[in-house]
Amino acid sequence: MAHCRPPRHSNLRALVCPCCAKRFKAAPPQGLEPSSPFGPNLRAFALYLRFTQVISFECLSHLFSHLLGLDISKGALVNMLHHSRQSFAQQASLIRARLLSSTILASDETSVRVGKQNWWA
Secondary structure (H helix, E strand, C coil): CCCCCCCCHHHCCEEECCCCCCEEECCCCCCCCCCCCCCHHHHHHHHHHHHHCCCCHHHHHHHHHHHHCCCCCHHHHHHHHHCCHHHHHHHHHHHHHHHHCCCCCCCCCCEEEECCEEEEC
């Protein structure tokens, strides 16, 4: 029995309509870029696993293959994550701007024992 795999953008099927006998090609799902066969949820999952769970590209490739039946090369994973850089750079820029416009730049609750009392920085 063959493994079922989701169609990639370049592998969308061209079929014949049973009613009118005209050929048509399936439209790609919304949000699926023409240059990438991977949607936003898979990209987000790869980002999470790579940077939060610190899983190597080789292990990610094996994980997607064994758990999801997706053959994704290490190079494709690198490209997938590289294309996400701009979105993260924009958000980091917005966060930086908010921090620099604030009246307090740094604040933590580090305690220091002074005499017999707790003081906070």
